[in-house]
Amino acid sequence: MKVLDKYIFKQVALSVLVVLLVVLGLDLLIAFLDQMDNMNEHYTLSGAFYYVVWTLPRRLYEYIPLGTLVGVMVGLGMLASQSELTVMRAAGISTGRILLTVFKPVMLMALVGLLLGQFIAPITEQRAQSVRALAMAGGGAYSDNGVWHKEDNTFIFINAVESGEIIHGVTRYEFASDLQLLRSSFAERGTFEDGAWSLSNISETRLHDAHTETATLAQERWQSGLTPDLLSIVVVEPVDLSITGLWEYARYLQGQGVNADVYFLAFWAKLLQPLSIVALVLVGISFVFGPLRSVPIGQRIVSGVILGLIFKFAQDLLGPASSVYGFPPLLATLLPILLCSLGGWYLLRRAG
Template sequence: MRRLDRYIGTVVLAAIGLVLAVIVGLDAVAAFIDEAEDISDTYSFAEVSLYILLTLPGRCYEYIPFAALIGCLLGLGQLASSSELVVMRAAGVSTGRLVWTALQPALLVAILGFVLGDQVAPHTDRMAETRRALAQDPSEAFSGRHGIWSREGSTFLHFNALEPAGVVHGIILLQFDEQRRLLTALRASRATYAGGRWLMRDVVQTHFSSWQTTRETLPQLYWETGITPDLLTLVVVEPAQLSLADLYRYSRYLHSQGMESEDYRLALWRKILQPLAVGALVLVAISFIFGPLREGTVGFRIFAGVIIGIAFRTSQDLLGPASMVFGFDPVYAALLPIVACALAGFALLARAR
């Protein structure tokens, strides 16, 4: 029986790996073509290639549920087409045992993907975004395409790029009063963090009042703030690309500043529940192989997998904003598509028996 388990697991695991490689490869090629439009003297072909390479872990993590779904359809479909599943069931292997055997490699991929998305992808994505921002605009940092905004109280901060050593490029500070009137606008070419404060260099500061505007140029200026380099690294990338610890920490920070944190809470729950999402999608794939797609062709199975994956992703994309609009907890937005897939899979398996 263990030999049979290894055989089924190897077939399913190989199919998932093949599908993941194809999907991520196509996505990387499309991203490379898109980035190639910005190639310049500083943002060279090598920099574009390195950017794509650094984003590969994040792309793999993003497509793991989709690859597990289609890979399971193809792997088990291959066994069904060659009548191997029929022989296994005729030999006394129960449907439940076959389902559990097929689920194991998919859950292994889900766990590995979780580790990849939580421990590897956040760091490589930050490196990729920082290198791209610096390469695209190394001299005049204020006009960077990929600048980021953050806020602390009534002070708004914009920066173009953040290096891992805590060096920020292209800083703009806007300070408002309680009536949201602009008091001070500051621009600095770069800033370094040391001793709990920022040292900004090449500063141009403009003060606004009801009767005049004054401007001064300073070689350097200290900025006392609670915003640290660790905090700024969290806004360089999208919420879905952060680790669990960073998502929890930054959502708490946003809440303390009176800002909306639902995006980060939703990303937190989606990351926590992704292994369950993979399991639910694979369960639907297995139920299709034992049910309506038992005699289907490879092309039709791929088509069915794509439709299921799109429906699952669309439901996630719709429920996420809905949780913010209607005010229900983001955990329900992340959990509802998973529960729906799991129930559909169990229902189809019950009919197949």
């Protein structure tokens, strides 16, 4: 039995790896070609190449669910096409035993995805965004690619982040409680020192009832709750943050009175990704044992892609719906997983 388990494991794992490599290679090529539209005298071909390379862990993390689903359907489907699954079952090996062996590489990929999403992809994605923003700004303070942030009654825009403790192009708009603009300022550069930001080369405008007042400052100490740790979260999209980073930043936004549903949705989606993979694979396996056991490999791939897209669309639709209709983000993430799991279990029962 150990020989048989190794054979099934090898067949499924190899199929998953091949599918992931093909999908990831195509995505990297498309991403690199897409960056050519953004190139200028500072953001060159090499800069675009390094940007795409830095985003590789994030792209791999995103494709693990779909790649695992299609890979399992292809690997297990090849065994079914060659009647090997039929022989195994005729020899007395139960469907449950086969499923247990198939899920070993699946759980391994789920673990890899969890580690990528928590420890590797957030760091490399932040690096990718910082390198790209600085290159497009020409190493200076001006860029069309930046991030907005709200803190109390101050709206902040940061053009580029060189590292967690160095920022470029900091624009601040300070409002009174009645939403009257009190002050706007622009600092070319900022560094985090001794618990606060040290801004340099500041141009500011103060608005009074009957006149405005402008000034320039060489240095300014800016005390802000936007620490380097939080800043490393702000510069990337919610889906690219770590699990712990999402939770911390969502709680921080709640403290600032800002709606944090999008971050809670991303948090639950990342935390429950292993369950999403298991649910998708369960349905995919039920197709192989049931209606797709004798169809060509191309049709299995198409079926797997369609299934993965339907699952993704369901989560994407339920996410905004949770904000509109007021049900918890956890439910919006968990509902497609439960429906998928129940559907897969039902189809497997019918297939015997």
